[in-house]
Amino acid sequence: MTPRPATASARSVDEYRDTVAALLAHLFERPDEQAPVPAALGRVLATDVVSPTDLPVFRNSAMDGYAVRAADVAVTPAQLPVAGVIAAGDAGTSALDAGSAMKVMTGAPVPPGADCVIPVEDVQVGADRIVVERGRGRGEFVREAGTDVRTGELVARAGTVLAPRHIAALAAVGLPTVPVLTRLRAVCVTTGDELRPAGSALAPGQIYNSNGIALAAALRADGVEVVEVAHSTDDPARFTAVLRAAVAAADVVFTSGGVSKGDFEVVKDVLAPLGGTFGPVAVQPGGPQGYTVVDGVPVLSFPGNPVSTMVSYAVFARPVVRALGGLPAPETREVTLLTPVRSPAGRRQYLRGLMTENGVEVISGPGSHLIAGMAWADALVDVPAEVTTLPAGSPVRILSL
Amino acid sequence: MTPRPATASARSVDEYRDTVAALLAHLFERPDEQAPVPAALGRVLATDVVSPTDLPVFRNSAMDGYAVRAADVAVTPAQLPVAGVIAAGDAGTSALDAGSAMKVMTGAPVPPGADCVIPVEDVQVGADRIVVERGRGRGEFVREAGTDVRTGELVARAGTVLAPRHIAALAAVGLPTVPVLTRLRAVCVTTGDELRPAGSALAPGQIYNSNGIALAAALRADGVEVVEVAHSTDDPARFTAVLRAAVAAADVVFTSGGVSKGDFEVVKDVLAPLGGTFGPVAVQPGGPQGYTVVDGVPVLSFPGNPVSTMVSYAVFARPVVRALGGLPAPETREVTLLTPVRSPAGRRQYLRGLMTENGVEVISGPGSHLIAGMAWADALVDVPAEVTTLPAGSPVRILSL
Numbered sequence: 007m008t009p010r011p012a013t014a015s016a017r018s019v020d021e022y023r024d025t026v027a028a029l030l031a032h033l034f035e036r037p038d039e040q041a042p043v044p045a046a047l048g049r050v051l052a053t054d055v056v057s058p059t060d061l062p063v064f065r066n067s068a069m070d071g072y073a074v075r076a077a078d079v080a081v082t083p084a085q086l087p088v089a090g091v092i093a094a095g096d097a098g099t100s101a102l103d104a105g106s107a108m109k110v111m112t113g114a115p116v117p118p119g120a121d122c123v124i125p126v127e128d129v130q131v132g133a134d135r136i137v138v139e140r141g142r143g144r145g146e147f148v149r150e151a152g153t154d155v156r157t158g159e160l161v162a163r164a165g166t167v168l169a170p171r172h173i174a175a176l177a178a179v180g181l182p183t184v185p186v187l188t189r190l191r192a193v194c195v196t197t198g199d200e201l202r203p204a205g206s207a208l209a210p211g212q213i214y215n216s217n218g219i220a221l222a223a224a225l226r227a228d229g230v231e232v233v234e235v236a237h238s239t240d241d242p243a244r245f246t247a248v249l250r251a252a253v254a255a256a257d258v259v260f261t262s263g264g265v266s267k268g269d270f271e272v273v274k275d276v277l278a279p280l281g282g283t284f285g286p287v288a289v290q291p292g293g294p295q296g297y298t299v300v301d302g303v304p305v306l307s308f309p310g311n312p313v314s315t316m317v318s319y320a321v322f323a324r325p326v327v328r329a330l331g332g333l334p335a336p337e338t339r340e341v342t343l344l345t346p347v348r349s350p351a352g353r354r355q356y357l358r359g360l361m362t363e364n365g366v367e368v369i370s371g372p373g374s375h376l377i378a379g380m381a382w383a384d385a386l387v388d389v390p391a392e393v394t395t396l397p398a399g400s401p402v403r404i405l406s407l
Numbered sequence: 408m409t410p411r412p413a414t415a416s417a418r419s420v421d422e423y424r425d426t427v428a429a430l431l432a433h434l435f436e437r438p439d440e441q442a443p444v445p446a447a448l449g450r451v452l453a454t455d456v457v458s459p460t461d462l463p464v465f466r467n468s469a470m471d472g473y474a475v476r477a478a479d480v481a482v483t484p485a486q487l488p489v490a491g492v493i494a495a496g497d498a499g500t501s502a503l504d505a506g507s508a509m510k511v512m513t514g515a516p517v518p519p520g521a522d523c524v525i526p527v528e529d530v531q532v533g534a535d536r537i538v539v540e541r542g543r544g545r546g547e548f549v550r551e552a553g554t555d556v557r558t559g560e561l562v563a564r565a566g567t568v569l570a571p572r573h574i575a576a577l578a579a580v581g582l583p584t585v586p587v588l589t590r591l592r593a594v595c596v597t598t599g600d601e602l603r604p605a606g607s608a609l610a611p612g613q614i615y616n617s618n619g620i621a622l623a624a625a626l627r628a629d630g631v632e633v634v635e636v637a638h639s640t641d642d643p644a645r646f647t648a649v650l651r652a653a654v655a656a657a658d659v660v661f662t663s664g665g666v667s668k669g670d671f672e673v674v675k676d677v678l679a680p681l682g683g684t685f686g687p688v689a690v691q692p693g694g695p696q697g698y699t700v701v702d703g704v705p706v707l708s709f710p711g712n713p714v715s716t717m718v719s720y721a722v723f724a725r726p727v728v729r730a731l732g733g734l735p736a737p738e739t740r741e742v743t744l745l746t747p748v749r750s751p752a753g754r755r756q757y758l759r760g761l762m763t764e765n766g767v768e769v770i771s772g773p774g775s776h777l778i779a780g781m782a783w784a785d786a787l788v789d790v791p792a793e794v795t796t797l798p799a800g801s802p803v804r805i806l807s808l
Contacts (some may be wrong), residue, residue: 094599
């Protein structure tokens, strides 16, 4: 009799999450990049951005009307000759003579000498003169240069996730590009002879290949650029070729499948000899985990069950992936458990949950295959390793999905 | 003397929002489209989606181990001959004889006749037989076909905004594509001789062209496909050409600028003769508004001040744009005003606000040019038309940005 396979003592969830974070820590050093402002929606500012200009750039009219001196219209009706017309885009450098008016369009420069604008509604227009029926005080309907933002003043802070309102401000101050965090580039590699593409007819024993699609969606939702979703059979030579291409293209590679204790574990079989570390984490689902550094690129190997893959990503990789992208940590908080729960001793369990006003309902059992059920879950219920039963009403931590 | 321009009696905000909604209502009838599941993140399901298959597709093993009859391992240790090996992807149709075991990999078919799987950890492995050290009950570590989802069962509901967990489920049931709402196609047209592209040196009287960039960002954040951001000078022939191209490419066209009471209002000058309706809405900022149907395509004309453009979009167009995209209405709720406010009588005012734990702070004055300041605002404070002063502590409605 050969001895049963040695079971490396299982690492804890926190320990393995820290291991993954350390493995990706060098990626915080990757250089920022410049993004064109029109394409920067959702990107994260790498530095504070200050205005290269005063805004308004020049003193201009807030209304279609007539630029005058307030003193000349203090008594109304006041008749004034019209000395000219200034459209938006005109240089508007000739001064206004006392006792006269210049017609100005909204956004046009207010001429030197004028100190207020009379809206067109308050004016009777004659052939060469106007009658102002309501005077205005100094400064009324005049936008002074720099009253919105001054040259050198902060427009948006480092770390801002750029929303439309930020894009509007960055465009208004005339910035063509802004420094943003470079997106993390990832490749997802699925493995398994039994996997078939969506829409195929399945032969007995085959299933659809969903892990690459699902993991890519999760990564994209966290701001990652998924360079490729690749698939390998269980042939080691094939997997080696796919892996080499993946590490050449990515900052980080995710694999799914081929890491547990079967006879045909292509990921473990290829990566362990390259220095990979494979072994159990005290978690359910997602116990078998592995990591390797190949050509300097971290390769995280998740188990192949669809729910295991998604929970592995959410628990072990997502926190550091979001931090690398400058995004806030996944929300975790304590809520009331609405469904009684049993859990294996010694394994931290993540159950699919649905948040309600009163707390969290557990909506599927511990089976790692219940991926369709996972569509209805918006949270993972985090059951500590030492806990074996939790009655309804217990406080539990949840991790938002 | 010519009479002053006739002022059409101003419409209310609610009336004009309804006008815009009616103008776009026919777009609810546009056909759905099929999106490839891997590219469907963030898209909105047009119909309920049911599973085309049982999941699991076939009865399979949850563990790497040995498929046996529970009755054969009721007393342990139990010695059993190993009749074969079933890998994931094998058809696995030959039945298990009583009193024997078959090695099975995770995800591999459990052979007919077997009713549980003994994990490899609980087994001593010999040359042609195993010793089971811990028995298991019927069904343990066996995933029955259809226990996740059955053929015809709902996977995701119509209206679901597809998150990674939905993509995972849709991929797992093998759907190559799903029916989604077709994105609204929009073109943004900015106007004005004074507008210059970002990064240009500005001559006196010129400003940066930001409205197209900002409006496109707002539309994209609401799920719209912005087909083009175009610019026209104030030349009517040029604007007409740009407009014709826009309506040929889009479901809806947004213009900014050229709608107020100046001498050079290219948008109004071109569109009013085509049947456009231009006139004031009792709102600040964003009073001058216009709409036209050109070749069957609605054209919404916003004023050109950057904040006016953004507030016009948020108040008048965004509700129907989001509804057309199947997205929830912009959040509006009552909070406490933290800053005293003055407001002109007869105009509903939208002030830029910053939400805090205690309520909303007003962070800029009513000036429609304060676009840089808008970057710091995450809400619009909605001051009713009849209100002229609001002390701090008043309840106010806010519209989230």
